[in-house]
Amino acid sequence: MMNRRLLLQAGLVGAATLSAPFLIAANAQGTGTTGQKRHKIVIQVSDNDPAKWNLALNNAKNLQDDVGAANVDIAIVAYGPGIGMLKLESPTGSRVADAMKANVRVVACENTMRAQKIAKDDMLPAISYVPAGVAEIMKKQGEGWAYLRP
Amino acid sequence: MMNRRLLLQAGLVGAATLSAPFLIAANAQGTGTTGQKRHKIVIQVSDNDPAKWNLALNNAKNLQDDVGAANVDIAIVAYGPGIGMLKLESPTGSRVADAMKANVRVVACENTMRAQKIAKDDMLPAISYVPAGVAEIMKKQGEGWAYLRP
Amino acid sequence: MMNRRLLLQAGLVGAATLSAPFLIAANAQGTGTTGQKRHKIVIQVSDNDPAKWNLALNNAKNLQDDVGAANVDIAIVAYGPGIGMLKLESPTGSRVADAMKANVRVVACENTMRAQKIAKDDMLPAISYVPAGVAEIMKKQGEGWAYLRP
Numbered sequence: 001m002m003n004r005r006l007l008l009q010a011g012l013v014g015a016a017t018l019s020a021p022f023l024i025a026a027n028a029q030g031t032g033t034t035g036q037k038r039h040k041i042v043i044q045v046s047d048n049d050p051a052k053w054n055l056a057l058n059n060a061k062n063l064q065d066d067v068g069a070a071n072v073d074i075a076i077v078a079y080g081p082g083i084g085m086l087k088l089e090s091p092t093g094s095r096v097a098d099a100m101k102a103n104v105r106v107v108a109c110e111n112t113m114r115a116q117k118i119a120k121d122d123m124l125p126a127i128s129y130v131p132a133g134v135a136e137i138m139k140k141q142g143e144g145w146a147y148l149r150p
Numbered sequence: 151m152m153n154r155r156l157l158l159q160a161g162l163v164g165a166a167t168l169s170a171p172f173l174i175a176a177n178a179q180g181t182g183t184t185g186q187k188r189h190k191i192v193i194q195v196s197d198n199d200p201a202k203w204n205l206a207l208n209n210a211k212n213l214q215d216d217v218g219a220a221n222v223d224i225a226i227v228a229y230g231p232g233i234g235m236l237k238l239e240s241p242t243g244s245r246v247a248d249a250m251k252a253n254v255r256v257v258a259c260e261n262t263m264r265a266q267k268i269a270k271d272d273m274l275p276a277i278s279y280v281p282a283g284v285a286e287i288m289k290k291q292g293e294g295w296a297y298l299r300p
Numbered sequence: 301m302m303n304r305r306l307l308l309q310a311g312l313v314g315a316a317t318l319s320a321p322f323l324i325a326a327n328a329q330g331t332g333t334t335g336q337k338r339h340k341i342v343i344q345v346s347d348n349d350p351a352k353w354n355l356a357l358n359n360a361k362n363l364q365d366d367v368g369a370a371n372v373d374i375a376i377v378a379y380g381p382g383i384g385m386l387k388l389e390s391p392t393g394s395r396v397a398d399a400m401k402a403n404v405r406v407v408a409c410e411n412t413m414r415a416q417k418i419a420k421d422d423m424l425p426a427i428s429y430v431p432a433g434v435a436e437i438m439k440k441q442g443e444g445w446a447y448l449r450p
Contacts (some may be wrong), residue, residue, distance in 0.1 A: 025200070039438055039439070041438045041441075044298075047403070055346070055381070059380075059434045060409050063432070065432070066432040066434075067435060067438075072438075080209075111212050111376060123329035131216060134209045134212050134216075134298060135212065135216035137296070137298060138222075138298065141187060141191075141297065142187065142294075147296070148438065149344075150346055182435070196355070231355070239320065253364070260363050273346040282362045282364060284448060285363055285366035285367060287446070287448060288341045288446040289339070291338065291446035292339060293445065
């Protein structure tokens with residue numbers, strides 16, 4: 001869990017005379033077993049606009065391509081006017097399926113579904129659900145995830 | 151590189167002779183006295199679009215419903231083209247009042263008001279003001295608040 | 301304010317016999333040499349809308365005015381439909397130049413340029429480039445930068 005970079009910034013690495021030595025690096029984002037920093041990002045989709053849905057999917061792919069798919073956790077959370085991205089008839093349905101195959105987590109907001117009288121049967125298969133999309137987005141940030149709103 | 155404020159928060163500055171157990175609270179988001187994590191989120195309103203204003207208010211309510219109103223601090227910051235949300239004639243005026251009754255902090259940007267020649271008399275009663283909405287949004291994140299732009 | 305989980309992660313709970321110096325590097329955002337907190341913010345431009353480009357530039361200026369230009373690092377990252385902000389014919393070209401003179405970093409996404417067949421010769425002079433704008437935005441947040449999407 002040590003974060004060497006933070007320690008270096010604090011001028012602590014090489015501090016040789018500590019006598020009850022202990023060093024603490026406590027940032028919210030952990031590191032992988034290789035020491036490579038693991039990236040985490042939640043992508044918000046809240047517009048009723050297929051161009052935005054495609055942009056969100058492009059963004060997810062570009063993130064994976066840039067840092068390596070194995071090095072980044074991505075969750076796309078659709079809520080409010082963005083929920084259409086995840087409905088059966090969504091024009092981005094096949095791209096959403098591709099994203100899930102590539103280990104992007106795709107999440108729909110049940111609050112929104114209730115308000116818009118949408119059942120799970122009306123939604124794309126294999127997506128995930130949370131009670132409140134906005135709460136998911138808030139909690140993820142509290143756990144150190146970055147935020148992106150395309 | 152030491153962060154004096156954090157040390158102060160942890161009660162460590164000046165504690166010269168610590169010899170035994172000490173405890174460090176190091177993440178940006180504090181926890182309540184019960185150990186339950188306290189959530190904090192700043193919601194940005196910067197569109198001249200009443201649908202967005204209603205969405206922001208819905209989001210605030212859903213956040214409170216999901217984690218419990220007592221467990222989350224919410225600030226809605228309106229600036230730029232979003233300032234109309236907080237003007238006297240705002241179509242969302244009564245909902246803004248309800249949000250404030252529910253302990254949502256509602257904040258207007260004075261930079262925007264100056265640029266648009268809006269006086270406080272033109273604004274909804276009981277709202278708060280900051281010199282620069284964007285700076286408020288930045289500072290809150292620096293203090294561990296999540297960010298949401300509906 | 302104590303966060304028992306973090307302490308457990310750091311292996312410190314129950315560490316009873318520490319007797320001497322300890323140093324703590326704890327938050328993701330560093331402080332300047334004066335002890336004044338240094339602010340950092342990445343501003344996303346991803347709309348094909350000159351009003352948004354001007355708003356982003358206004359936001360950068362207001363941030364500098366509020367906390368002092370010397371106390372804040374600002375990066376504006378344009379990608380996707382927002383890339384036009386940084387093209388030679390951009391209506392905000394002269395304001396972008398002014399922002400760079402004021403030490404705002406202005407960054408274009410090479411993924412977007414490739415997709416839209418835009419060459420560096422088509423872009424405003426003196427801007428910076430990153431392979432993937434979204435990755436830059438994610439990484440900055442991972443380093444403690446705030447996020448703003450005007």
